[in-house]
């Protein structure tokens with residue numbers, strides 16, 4: 101698991117794994133060991149929808165869990181459907197941490213029917229969903245209404261999701277409460293430090309708007325007093341007229357950088373960038389390393405904004 105080893109706490113998590121192996125070895129010949137300790141040698145199977153959620157669960161639970169991600173790096177959650185082998189693997193899982201990815205609406209009922217004992221945890225709980233921004237519409241216009249699903253891009257909202265994940269894991273494995281609480285506390289401290297760092301990076305910027313191909317950074321923008329201007333309309337590329345309006349708006353608002361993500365075609369972003377003599381920057385809001393990804397996003401914003 102390279103993501104975990106790359107992290108400073110990797111060493112600690114290795115020694116925990118070694119302890120786990122030793123414990124499993126002991127357990128083989130030690131039938132009188134308490135049930136919770138025998139059980140602890142077996143990781144809890146947890147499914148998540150999106151790559152960043154893997155980091156959330158692993159930082160809280162370490163080797164006590166084995167996390168499977170539905171949407172793989174490079175795949176788009178907007179068009180994704182589970183593969184048959186993923187559905188088979190799901191039957192061995194204990195819990196599914198849903199987040200509101202588009203495929204969940206159609207697939208959660210089917211997955212629960214296949215695996216009635218699966219504990220489904222909705223990590224959106226406690227989070228006020230905001231409507232999605234659309235190009236060419238004033239905030240709160242009549243067309244607003246589709247809730248923005250991208251709640252994993254804001255460190256503050258990630259902290260809230262992690263509290264939900266921690267509580268769900270404690271309910272699944274009460275004997276591991278101390279480990280999950282400690283894992284949460286460590287990761288929450290990292291998220292708080294990241295939040296402070298991002299505030300610092302954006303302090304003093306008078307420009308507060310940025311243009312994006314796909315509006316994945318709405319919650320991040322709200323957290324730091326920024327506004328994203330999306331190019332696509334409900335997942336579709338804009339037509340020539342809408343594109344011309346966007347170019348006018350970009351010029352009027354002094355936007356000179358456009359963020360794209362590799363899961364989407366960037367031709368519309370390239371067209372706007374050419375027209376405003378601007379630059380296209382590729383970011384990945386679905387990277388597994390959320391901390392690194394949020395930092396890279398805000399650094400790119402801070403570089404682009406005045």
Ligand SMILES: [Zn+2]
Pocket residue numbers: 178250314315316
């Ligand atoms: Zn999206």
